[in-house]
Amino acid sequence: MREGEGVTNRSRSSELTAERGAAGEPVSCGASPADSKTGTSSPVWDREAALELVEGDRELVEELANLFAEECPNALAEMRGALEGDDAALLEHLAHAMKGSSANIGATGTSQLALVLESQARSGNLDEAREQFRLLDAEAGRLLIELRALSPKAAT
Numbered sequence: 001m002r003e004g005e006g007v008t009n010r011s012r013s014s015e016l017t018a019e020r021g022a023a024g025e026p027v028s029c030g031a032s033p034a035d036s037k038t039g040t041s042s043p044v045w046d047r048e049a050a051l052e053l054v055e056g057d058r059e060l061v062e063e064l065a066n067l068f069a070e071e072c073p074n075a076l077a078e079m080r081g082a083l084e085g086d087d088a089a090l091l092e093h094l095a096h097a098m099k100g101s102s103a104n105i106g107a108t109g110t111s112q113l114a115l116v117l118e119s120q121a122r123s124g125n126l127d128e129a130r131e132q133f134r135l136l137d138a139e140a141g142r143l144l145i146e147l148r149a150l151s152p153k154a155a156t
Contacts (some may be wrong), residue, residue, distance in 0.1 A: 050106030064105050069147045072140055078122040092121035110139050
């Protein structure tokens with residue numbers, strides 16, 4: 001992570017890097033409905049982790065979650081467009097933003113998937129990025145469902 005990206009990104013950097021797949025390969029962080037080892041669904045949003053990141057400020061967590069829920073569909077559409085237009089630089093920028101915004105609300109799986117997508121876009125590997133985007137899109141969809149279920153404001 002670059003200095004100045006914020007406490008959230010720096011504090012999660014080593015955690016995210018440790019989860020990353022070898023050579024930037026697509027990594028699923030719960031994009032499937034059930035964990036193959038336990039048969040249970042993995043959490044897509046850790047509210048307690050989000051609260052810890054903002055020193056227990058529940059209103060701020062709700063505000064950040066609502067903002068994420070509002071902006072995420074457009075961000076995913078823009079990423080899809082960047083892939084369709086083979087625009088690796090734009091995809092890298094959008095994935096970077098998704099990585100940070102999802103980390104800020106404790107959505108580690110979404111953030112991890114965006115991290116890998118950002119890296120693939122930076123290296124110009126759009127074929128792998130397309131597969132990684134499918135994983136990110138699925139995980140973000142699960143996240144949005146959970147956020148909307150927990151907050152009436154996020155449903156609008």
